Amino acid sequence: MFIVGLTGGIGSGKSTVARDFTALGVPCIDADQTARDVVEPGEPALAAIVQHFGRDILQPDGTLDRRRLREKVFAEPAARAWLNQLLHPLIRERMLQQCQQAQGPYCLLMVPLLFENQLQSLVQRTLVIDVDEATQIRRTMQRDNTTEEQVRAIISTQCPRQQRLALADDVLNNSDNVTPEQRRQAVAALHQHYLQLAAATDSTAPPSR
Structure with a gap:
């Protein structure tokens, strides 16, 4: 592709x-959408985030509280580095999979x-x-x-x-x-x-x- x-x-x-x-x-594969997909309920990345930051990082419906997560990583460079190390490889791999599965020249x-x-x-x-x-x-x-x-x-x-x-x-x-x-x-x-x-x-x- x-x-x-x-x-x-x-x-x-x-x-x-x-x-x-x-x-x-x-x-068109949207990296921002892919980044949201990898932390949906049931995804391993979300489980890792909860284990690292605690269950208060979740909304009542079990989805990621993105605002709270942003606040945590903004205040703590080490937390931001940990999160990037977790998510960036997953997002990259998912994006490449989507590209290879796309139909067209x-x-x-x-x-x-x-x-x-x-x-x-x-x-x-x-x-x-x-x-x-x-x-x-x-x-x-x-x-x-x-x-x-x-x-x-x-x-x-x-x-x-x-x-x-x-x-x-x-x-x-x-x-x-x-x-x-x-x-x-x-x-x-x-x-x-x-x-x-x-x-x-x-x-x-x-x-x-």
Whole structure:
């Protein structure tokens, strides 16, 4: 399977672009959804989290209390390191399984922190959705009903824009001056490009760069 890693800073519109690709029949694996799946009730990871943090990490219905977990790991670097060591390999393995099971010449792997977590080796191509920082802030404030200070704090933990662009194989401009039709046309052009790349790639080869 030829895998395209789709990434971009917060508020760049990754999900919108992913939906454009999905409308063209391209399977999309969402790392955020996979991260939620591996801690569902019945999953070994959730049992390990409960054993480590205690049962008060659960909601009354037995699901993970994500807010409480975030509070715990934010306050304790060692706890955050333990959690990452538990979850990251599981998420990586689950994402690769989903990619290999996907139907079609290629699939998208949408990972917000693709470069930050050094996951480029999982994909053959990287596509960055790009907007300027002011747009990131405004969109995220509107979407999440949060403050500018909070959004800037998130941006500061992510890969700097210029570094992200330098690492990208392909860039899609998703600024406000790009109309939905122009964005869809850009996606369609990339789709054709990826179809050609996938056809030229030995589908039995493991992901490499």
